[in-house]
Amino acid sequence: MTHNKPIKNVVIAGGGTAGWMAAAALSKLVGKNINVTLIESDDIATVGVGEATIPPIRTFHKLLGINEQAFMKATQASFKLGISFENWGEKNTDYIHSFGMTGKECWAGEFHHFWLHSLTLGLESEFGDYCYELQAAKQGKCAFNQQNPINYAFHMDASRYALFLREFSEQLGVKRLEGKIIHVNKCATSGFINSLTLADESIVNGDFFIDCTGFNGLLIEQALHTGYEDWSHLLPCDSAIAVQTRAISDDIVPYTRSIAHDAGWQWQIPLQQRVGNGLVYCSRYLNDTDAKQLLLSNIQGETLTEPRVIKFKTGRRRKGWNKNCLALGLASGFVEPLESTSIHLIMSGIIRFIRLFPFDGITEQAIHEYNKQLKSEIENIRDFIVLHYKVTDRTDSEFWRHCKNMEVPDTLVHKISLFKETGRVFLDDGDIFRVDSWVQVMLGQGIKPKQYHLIASLMSDDELSHFLLSIKQQITQRVAQLPTHKAFLQQYCSAE
Numbered sequence: 001m002t003h004n005k006p007i008k009n010v011v012i013a014g015g016g017t018a019g020w021m022a023a024a025a026l027s028k029l030v031g032k033n034i035n036v037t038l039i040e041s042d043d044i045a046t047v048g049v050g051e052a053t054i055p056p057i058r059t060f061h062k063l064l065g066i067n068e069q070a071f072m073k074a075t076q077a078s079f080k081l082g083i084s085f086e087n088w089g090e091k092n093t094d095y096i097h098s099f100g101m102t103g104k105e106c107w108a109g110e111f112h113h114f115w116l117h118s119l120t121l122g123l124e125s126e127f128g129d130y131c132y133e134l135q136a137a138k139q140g141k142c143a144f145n146q147q148n149p150i151n152y153a154f155h156m157d158a159s160r161y162a163l164f165l166r167e168f169s170e171q172l173g174v175k176r177l178e179g180k181i182i183h184v185n186k187c188a189t190s191g192f193i194n195s196l197t198l199a200d201e202s203i204v205n206g207d208f209f210i211d212c213t214g215f216n217g218l219l220i221e222q223a224l225h226t227g228y229e230d231w232s233h234l235l236p237c238d239s240a241i242a243v244q245t246r247a248i249s250d251d252i253v254p255y256t257r258s259i260a261h262d263a264g265w266q267w268q269i270p271l272q273q274r275v276g277n278g279l280v281y282c283s284r285y286l287n288d289t290d291a292k293q294l295l296l297s298n299i300q301g302e303t304l305t306e307p308r309v310i311k312f313k314t315g316r317r318r319k320g321w322n323k324n325c326l327a328l329g330l331a332s333g334f335v336e337p338l339e340s341t342s343i344h345l346i347m348s349g350i351i352r353f354i355r356l357f358p359f360d361g362i363t364e365q366a367i368h369e370y371n372k373q374l375k376s377e378i379e380n381i382r383d384f385i386v387l388h389y390k391v392t393d394r395t396d397s398e399f400w401r402h403c404k405n406m407e408v409p410d411t412l413v414h415k416i417s418l419f420k421e422t423g424r425v426f427l428d429d430g431d432i433f434r435v436d437s438w439v440q441v442m443l444g445q446g447i448k449p450k451q452y453h454l455i456a457s458l459m460s461d462d463e464l465s466h467f468l469l470s471i472k473q474q475i476t477q478r479v480a481q482l483p484t485h486k487a488f489l490q491q492y493c494s495a496e
Contacts, residue, residue, distance in 0.1 A: 003190065003192060003323075003324060003358075003361055003362040003363075004360070004361040005207060005361055005362075006207070006359060006360055006361060007034065007207045007208045007357070007358050007359060007361070007362070008033075008034055008035060008207055009034070009035050009037070009205065009206045009207050009208075010026060010034050010035070010036050010037070010206060010207070010208045010209075010210065011037050011038075011039065011196065011204055011205075011206035011208070011209050011210070012036065012037065012038040012039070012209075012210045012212055013039055013181055013196060013209060013210065013211055013212060013213050013218060013219055014038075014039070014040055014211070014212035014213040014214065014218075014329075014331070015038060015040030015162060015166070015176075015212070016040075016158075016162055016212060016214070016329065017158050017161060017162050017165075017329065017343060017346065018212040018328040018329025018330070018331070018346045019038055019040060019162075019210075019212035019328075019329075020038070020161075020162045020165035020166050020169060021060075021165060021328075021343075021346050021347060021350060022210050022212065022328055022346075022350050023036055023038050023165065023166075023169040023174045024064055024165045024168050024169045024172075024174075025060075025063075025064060025350045025351070025354065026174075026350075026354070027169050027172035027173060027174045028063075028064045028065070028168075028172055029063065029064075029354055030354060030357060031172055031173060033359065035173075035175070036169070036173070036174045036175070037174070037175045037176075037177060037204060037206070038169070038174055038175070038176050038177070039176075039177045039179055039181060039196065039198070039204060040176065040177075040178070041178065041179060041180040041181075042178060043180060051155055051156055051157065051158050051269045051271070051276045052080060052083075052153070052154075052155050052256045052267075052269050052337070052340035053080065053153040053154050053155075053156070053340055053343050053344070054099070054153050054339070054340050054341065054344050054432075055099050055151055055152065055153045056344060056347065056348075056432070057153060057154065057343060057344070057347060058152075058153070060347045060351070063351075064168070066168065068493075069492060069493045071156075071161075071164060072154070072156075072492070072493035072495070073493050073494070073495050074160055074161075074163075074164040074495075075154075075156035075157045075160040075161045075164060075495075076156070076157050076160065076271045076272045076273055076274070076495040077154045077155060077156040077157075077271065077272070077493065077495075078154070078155045078156075078252050078254065078270055078271055078272055078485065078489060079142045079152045079153075079154065079155075079254045079485060079488075079489070080099075080152060080153045080154055080155050080254060080255060080256060080340075081098055081099055081100070081133045081134070081136055081137040081142060081150070081151075081152055081254045081255050082096045082097050082098030082099050082100075082133060082134060082137050082255050082256075083096065083097050083255060083256045083257075083258055083339070083340070084096050084137075084255050084256070084257050084258065085097060085258050085260070085388070085441075085444060086257065086258065086259045086260065087259060087260040087261075087394075088258075088260045088265075088388055088392060088394075088444070088445060089391070089392055089393055089394075089444060089445040089446040090392075090393045090394060090446065091394065091396065095128070095440065095441075095443070095444030095445075096128060096134050096137055096138065096255065096440070096444075097339075097437060097440045097441055097444065098128070098131050098133045098134035098137060098255075098440065099133050099151040099152060099153060100131045100132050100133025100134055100150070100151050100436075101131070101151075101434075101436060102127060102128070102130050102131040102134075102436050102439075102440070103115065103130040103131075103468075103471055104471065106455065109452075109453035109455045109456060110425070110435050110436075110439070111130065112127065112423065112439045112443075112452075113423060113452040113453040113455065113456040114456040114459070114464065114467070114468070115127055115130065115468070116423055116449060116452035116456070117452055117456035117457055117464065118464055118465075118468055121461055121464070121465075123464075123465060123468065125468065125472070127439070127440070127443055128440070129472055129475075130468070130471050130472060130475065131436075131475070132150065132475045132478055132479065133150055133151055133152070135475050135476075135479050136150065136254065136479050136482055137253070137254050137255045139479055139482075140251055140252075140253055140254065140484055140485055141254070141479060141482035141483065141484055141485060142254040142482065142484075142485040142488055143482050143483050143488040143492075148478060148481070152254075153340070155256065155269045155270060155271055155276070156271065157271060177198070177204065179198035179199055179200060179202070180198060180199040181196050181197070181198060181199075181213070181218060182197055182198065182199050183196070183197040184196055184197075184218065184219055184222070184223035185197060185203070186223060190323070191224070191323060192323045192324045193206070193209050193219060193223065193224075193323065193324055193325055194206075196209070207324065208324050208325075208326070208358070208362075209324060209325045209326075210325070210326045210327075210328060211325055211326065211327045211328070211331040211332075212328050212329050212331060213331050214329065214330045214331060215312065215330050215331070215334070216331070217317065217327060217331045218331075219325050219327075219331075220317055220319075220322060220325055220327040220331055220332070221317065221331075223325075224322050224323060224325055226317050226318050226319050226322045226327075227317070227318040227319075228313075228315055228316070228317055228318065228333075229315050229316050229317075229318055229333075230313060230314075230315045231314040231315040231316070231335075231382060232313060232314055232315070233406070233407075234314070234382065234386050234406070234408060234409070235314040235335070235336055235382070235385065235386060235389070236282045236284070236399070236402065236403070236406075237264050237280045237281055237282045237314070237336055238282060238283055238311065238312060238313060238314070239280070239281050239282070239283045239288065239291065239309060239310070239311055239312070240278055240279065240280045240281070240309070240310045240312065240336075240337075241278060241279045241281075241288075241291055241292055241295050241307050241308065241309050241310070242276070242277070242278040242305075242307070242308060242310065243277050243278070243295065243296070243299065243303055243304075243305055243306070243307040243308075244274050244275065244276055244277065244303070244304040244305045245274060245275045245277055245299050245300065245301035245302060245303050245304060246273075246274055246275075246301045246302045246304055247270065247271075247272075247273055247274055247275055247301060248300055248301040249300075250486065251484070251485075251486065252270045252271075252272065252485050252486045252489065253270055253485065254485040256268065256269050256340065258338060259298075260394075261279070261281070261294065262285070262286070262396070262397040262399060262400070263281045263282050263285035263286035263291075263397065263399040264279060264280045264281030264282055264286065264291075264399070265279070265280055265281075265338070266278065266279050266280075266295065266298060267279075267280070267337070268299075272489060272494070272495045273495065274304060275299075275300075275301065277295065277299045278295070279291055279294060279295040280336055280337070280338070282399055285397070285398055285399045286399075288309050291309075292307050292309070295307065312330075312334050312336075313334070314334055314335060314336055315333055315334065316332065316333030316334075316335075316375075316378050317331070317332050317333050319367070319371050320332050320333075320349060320370060320371055320374040321353070321366075321367045321370045321371055321374075322367075323362075324362055326349070326353055326370075328346050328349050328350065329342070329345075329346050330342075332345070332349065332374075333345075333378060335378065335381050335382050335385055336385060338385050338388060339381070339384060339385055339433075341381050341385075341432070344432065345377070345378065345381070348377060348432075349374065352370055352373055352374070353370065356369060356370055373430065375430075376428065376429055376430025377430040377432060378430075379409075379411070379430070380411075380428055380430045380431045380432065380433070381432065381433075382409075383408075383409060383411055383412040383415070384431075384433050384437070384438070384441070386408050386409070386412055387412060387415075387416070387438075387441055387442070387445070388441060388445065389403040389406075390403060390404065390406065390408050390412070390416070391416060391441075391442065391445040391446065391447060392404050392445060392446070393446050411428070415438065416442070416447070419438070419439075419442050419447060419449055420447055420449060420450065421449070421450055421451065422449065422450075422451050422452075423449035423450075423451050423452040423453065424453070425438045425439060425442075
């Protein structure tokens, strides 16, 4: 299938984070060659709870020339150095999956092999002792300058982020139309989308359409019948409740909290002036009324919004790009927000599309390449999230017994058993998480490798002891010089 019509007019269906991220990137990076129109309805609420991010969002902002301090002020953002996982491997245990590099690696083996070897010599330490970002997070500190960099992402108000990007996009010529899409008009012979009909009966023509209509997938699914691959058997949670509270503490911790419960987990995302809270759960083991009660009894501070229930089915659209339609955000699929990957998937989808942009017409080869890369990326993210549920010693509830015993993809079985038997982790092409991330989670959830790379034992015991101590001391000194996270926010990007 080749569609030789040049792409001049791109129509984005739906606003929210996905729609405005697409509009911002296309207008900034491809803008001179195309016209971008975004249709959204004030009557349709966006989910607006994707409030935590991972570090590549900073690359996206640099590409677009977005000023970090202006963005952070506009979205009441705070810094994020990682995620604290509580009660996951076992009850009353916790660990941090941080964004930093742990220790120093050598060509033959990553740092964790040296650390594992040190344990056999009786050198007691935590793996996280050798990570600057993790230690800063634990002490509630965060700051950076050229001499003292730190790897970070953001917590932000997703609704304000969409508004910030809307303003950014409109200044670059994006045309926003207010209206509700009531019909998708397709070509009778090719099945391609020609235009969208709005509730006021106006018709919006386009050469290419981006579906940001959320779970409904108005274009990609309802019009093009792309199909959905259901992952509920791997990620059984199907419901979430979100509520915002007023911040009551003087501290703003520089990390997301993920607290496991009997039938799911609770998130806490601290912004400058409020906290985003939510509960992700499986409705087979917890009903909506009890879930709401559980969440409200485990939050602090005055509630600023009504708790709202969001229903979802984890999985992915069989194609992210089908004919002349690209799906982004919830329209393309949903992997639960445990590792803050939703916004990343929007961003990587946009960048991948721009790299394959069909200026002279759509080709089957470009579509195939886009979908192949998307499949690899989203399946690797899926495996990483399933890892948190599968590798657990919790048997105290029906939900956790199910997770511990469920069948998981062969790709994940291999990664877990390779680490368990040899201490080694190898990344796949589409893996957005680093070796450090896999190691932090597998160790944190309770896996103790039986072996490690013997390159680590080539160092004498004294050399190894000195090597580890020097890393630890350096981190201690650097963290000691940092201000609190809140103090740095006030100086860098106060939203007050």
